[in-house]
């Protein structure tokens with residue numbers, strides 16, 4: 522007990538020390554207990570390229586941040602295998618230190634600013650969940666990794682975990698909504714794609730929770746819904762009917778444009794492919810989207826998931842192009858099922874699949 526109290530006192534004194542020193546990330550002086558840390562490689566939560574070997578000051582994480590991290594990990598069911606520290610970094614970073622040990626570093630002032638701007642504590646949780654995702658998925662932060670794809674994977678995971686923890690879609694998206702750049706950068710996708718990825722993760726977790734609740738109650742899974750976000754901090758069966766029902770994956774699906782009312786129409790949308798034999802059992806093939814022009818005009822990007830032997834195997838096409846719509850061309854010898862995620866301009870995600878055919 523005495524030890525606990527001592528720990529608490531230590532934490533409180535760190536907080537008050539940190540609280541009175543305004544910190545500008547670039548010119549931060551070492552704070553009490555600060556240590557010099559070499560960051561070998563890392564990626565930032567938003568803005569700026571990946572970090573290469575550089576040195577920062579790091580100091581103990583706040584009790585608050587540690588508690589959030591433990592809560593996130595509770596929902597993943599795995600033990601923490603990384604360290605977390607406050608540091609004079611720009612925002613938040615996941616990466617490895619000079620000894621190749623995985624770390625999350627975050628800037629306290631940035632975190633507090635985002636929580637204020639987003640007007641919800643969930644912003645802190647979602648930023649840390651995003652960084653944890655990079656570590657759990659073993660992203661290595663090297664130049665050869667497709668940066669945008671990995672950022673969206675981390676965003677999707679944060680949406681998933683925040684739904685499990687009881688956040689509404691808006692709460693899960695609050696940090697990216699407040700902080701991400703509209704147009705994105707070389708390292709980070711545009712804000713709308715990041716918001717869509719978070720929503721997709723949230724929807725997937727929501728569907729699983731509702732199926733679970735239905736299985737436990739012996740009733741079919743409740744369908745949506747009022748669009749009213751839940752406010753409780755943890756999912757309960759009684760809340761489940763308040764969440765929008767996500768669309769299951771199907772080979773073909775309709776896009777129903779939303780308002781204006783007079784414009785409500787349903788389009789059929791599917792994926793197809795062309796293939797050309799180029800000798801010795803090798804084929805050049807193009808997978809594409811098939812839909813009326815009016816529907817294609819509503820699509821922002823199409824993300825294709827290829828066989829894992831392709832590098833990268835998740836590729837986003839955000840250009841309609843002049844040939845087959847949102848076409849992606851590759852060369853190979855085998856057929857396989859291509860995952861196709863269609864992201865609309867109003868940030869809905871439609872999942873399709875297509876079996877490649879060579880003939």
Ligand SMILES: [Zn+2]
Pocket residue numbers: 564565566651652655672675
């Ligand atoms: Zn990231």
